[in-house]
Amino acid sequence: MIVRRLLAGLLLTGLAVPALASAPHPRESRPAEIVQLPTTASRVFMRAEASDDAEPPARGPATAASTPSTEVAARARAVFEANRAGKIDRSQYTDEMNGYIDDKSLATASAQLTGLGEVKNFNQVRKITQGRTTVYVFRIDFVKGSTIEEAVGWNPAGKVDFLQFTAPR
16 A cells, blocks of 8 residues: 555656646846847838758847948948839849838838938947847938838848838937
């Protein structure tokens, strides 16, 4: 009788341990491991990811923009103007980005960007580096008084693999 109770107790304990291991445990909240760019009140094109199974890049500190490279500023301005015109050179975008930017979304973004009027200032305000990814953020002021930010990043081959237009922070 005692042996039966011990065996029954062991059996119940053996069944309970996996259930306890899967039960939620209170933990300290961790800081986010990926720097998120702003997405409110904006037209957003997503960053192309090679695979959902890939590990995220190691977190690196977000750095303030130093004196922007004239080449980077010119490339970012060209990306902005092409999107505003609604005529992008798809060979300058990664395949993943081309999948996100269909003709309808490009036309919508073009109409929104054109409706803001003529550009008054186009200045780099931030440079965000995370692992091997670098995103440049430009503040675009328009003559009519509106302001937006363009965040753009290129892959090692020089193709656009991140593009986002947002309200300024």
